[in-house]
Amino acid sequence: MKKLLLTATAAVLLAGMGLAPAQADYLKEHRGGTMRLLARAAAGTLDPHINYTDQAWQIYQPVYDGLVKFRQADGKDGFQIVADLAEALPEVSNDGKTFTFKLRKGIKFSDGQDVGVKDVVASFQRIFKISGPTSGSFYANIVGADKCLADPKSCTLAGGVTGDEATGTITINLTKPDAEFFYKLALPHAVVLPANTPAEDMGSKPIPGTGAYMISAFDPNKGMTLSRNPNFKQWSEEAQPDGYPDVVQYDFGLSEEAAVTAIQNGEADWMFDPLPSDRLAELGTKYRDQLHISPLSAWWYAPLNTRLPPFDNIKARQAVAYAVDRNTLVKLFGGKVLASPVCQVLPPDFPGHEDYCPYTKNPGAKWSAPDLDKAKQLVEESGTKGQKVTIIVEDTAVSRSIGVYLQSVLTSIGYVADVKPISSNIQFTYIQNTNNKVQMSVSQWYKDYPAASDFLNILFGCSSFREGSDASVNISGFCDKDIDAKMQKALDLGVTDQAAADKQWAEIDREVTDKAPAVGLFTPKRLDFVSKRVGNFKFNPQYDWIVTQSWVQ
């Protein structure tokens, strides 16, 4: 049998698991207190198998566990997959299609129930029974998933996920090898819940978890309380470390301005929402020690509809890419400290990223300046000059200002452009639906997990385009058969040789960028403002700030 990369990766990851020597000492010194968090609103349902928001995923980390998990560490270590409820990363057999996990013993849910194999199997079935948002994408490769997707209520995943209670083993069979399967297993949508959890959206009712904390109170209009899980005993510092604060109180309803003031006054410790732009200068000057700037694997971009005029013409698309002044957009976002100009799809420091920018004066690796002459020439050559273009943006200050700027750019190169801000609640689905005939929009994409395919295949793969659907995340409607075939090859290659696959993804990134189905605008950074008393701030590249690994006393 071919030696699989997955096994090798597992060995490397296990070898690299050094425990932080100081954690025990720190815990003695800093354990206790109440961490107070603020957000304008709750993140929706509490159900971890359904909720698909950054806000909830961040707070699920100390509450829920899967068989594997992203390491609870800062820096690049945070992208590592470590064993969680499983004793170790699994044995991979059957040419990369079978994963055999051994469940840890002695772990309990917060309600006192023991975690058993039946819970794991039931949790995988539940992903389909509740028609989870990623059941048809991330987990569709499990044997039996097709039947579950067709008839969710009677899902058994027969032959796909099986368990042996006596030996404590769980076997997952895939229909074909998937290099990214560990990442998918490490997401909150695959956490293990008690087998008796109803197969329906639990809404505001907390579901018991296995983490260091449990959700002890929740009111979507007021707040959420995390308190220590009385049944928790740390089994892996990398996967589920014990936390410092005794209670995490997450309050909802305060505006961003009020939240900043509360943190300044020490009445709160952190806020989820972006800092208001008119407070940045003040905070950057007077509270610089309380600010943390962290890179994000994210992309602000302007999808161009490749199926509608004028952007069904490649020259028209390239013209826009040449004309956009990324420095102006960076300014609108708050300046160079908070964002960097980009031309390509994959964010910096992301698997498969190799600097590339054809749409600039002096094309090369980095963007330097817009090339308006080239843009105007391309518009002339495309024969699309004078056509009407509408840009759909979110009704937020930054998106609206970007839309207004793009409108002026389009006007300057010969189009008759206007911009429409629509509610943030509907803009993302609106721009996906082809019935709305959106020509151009402004959107953002934040990675689900650290793989090039999560940007290139998801945003520009033929299978991501669905006519007339609100869930057609390939907003550009871009479908190039050659590039799509290369993506499939890269995905397959990733199973055996991830480094070679990343090289292929870099090539695909260049090809997609050349076809300009979207204009890359900038890569944002996360700015966290914490109270004076918050110590040990750690930023995980997958789930952002690790809340319970900071202390408040």
Added chain:
Amino acid sequence: MTNSEGTPVTTEVVALQRRTRGPWALAFVKLRRNKAAMASLAVFLLIVLACLSAPLYARWAGVDPFTSTLDAVIQIDGVDVPVMEQSTEGLGLGYTPIGPTWRLGNYFLGADGQGRDVMARLLYGGLNSLRIAGAATIFTLIFGTAIGLVAGYFGGLVDTMLSRFLDVLWAFPIYLLAISLSIVTIAHGIAIGPIVIESGSLWLPIIIIGIVYVPYVARPIRGHVLSLRNSEFVLAAINLGVPGSRILWRDILPNITTTLIVFVPLMLALNMLTESALSFLSIGVQPPAASWGTIIQDGQALLYTRPVVALAPGIAIAISVMALNVFGDGLRDALDPRSKVRLGRE
């Protein structure tokens, strides 16, 4: 006291002159004597004139109020000052637009978050707010009057149907209805047969605001017409066989004209507020065009550092609405024959 020919004017003559004045002249005299109403009218006209001068102001100041000018640099006392100032202290986070210079033609009220001259946008915004409020008022008065006249005069089934229609329209909270209509039409506009209104057109907020306030006008007009319908001169005309349309046009409409005139400033004020609210919610005037509502929205993100961006249009709205309301009150008093405004020395 003498008249122009030097003849002594007696109380009798004054009384005769009063008797011979028409109701319009009397109303005008009454209105002219109402200092608060006249001052309000002057303030409002001043605002209208200022807004009409928006293109001239922008040309004179050499600014484009609809284009982002983040890299612009202006001169103040011979010193180059960037319109968007980057924080140079600490972490160097964020850009702050230049504040008011208080120099006409040179960013008098400062810049907004995109480096655009707030004064120029304020004038253009006022122009759009006034256009929309004015056109919506005309729309409301025409449709409200037509519905009120027909419902009140013909009564019976026609009245029942029209009144229930108004009830349904009126049952929705005004802003909820306006927001719903705006969201439906904002992206694709309206296309009914040959009538096509593009999504960015000012006609959209005009029609939406016009529609939601139709019951506001139609109901009192209907009530007025109902009472006129039973008055002796109308009954006489009906008995003489005068056609209904002629009675409506020649006998009833002139009798509700004063009510309609009183509605004008009040509806203008109401429509300006509604337009600002819709534009503030991004469902009225669309960027990069300005209205006072959109400028307040732009200023919301700058409240902490440049409050004038939101305050200036807010004050403009407050002054305009107050002026229109005070003038409207004066107009109502002047057109009311029972009002007790003294006409002269008696």
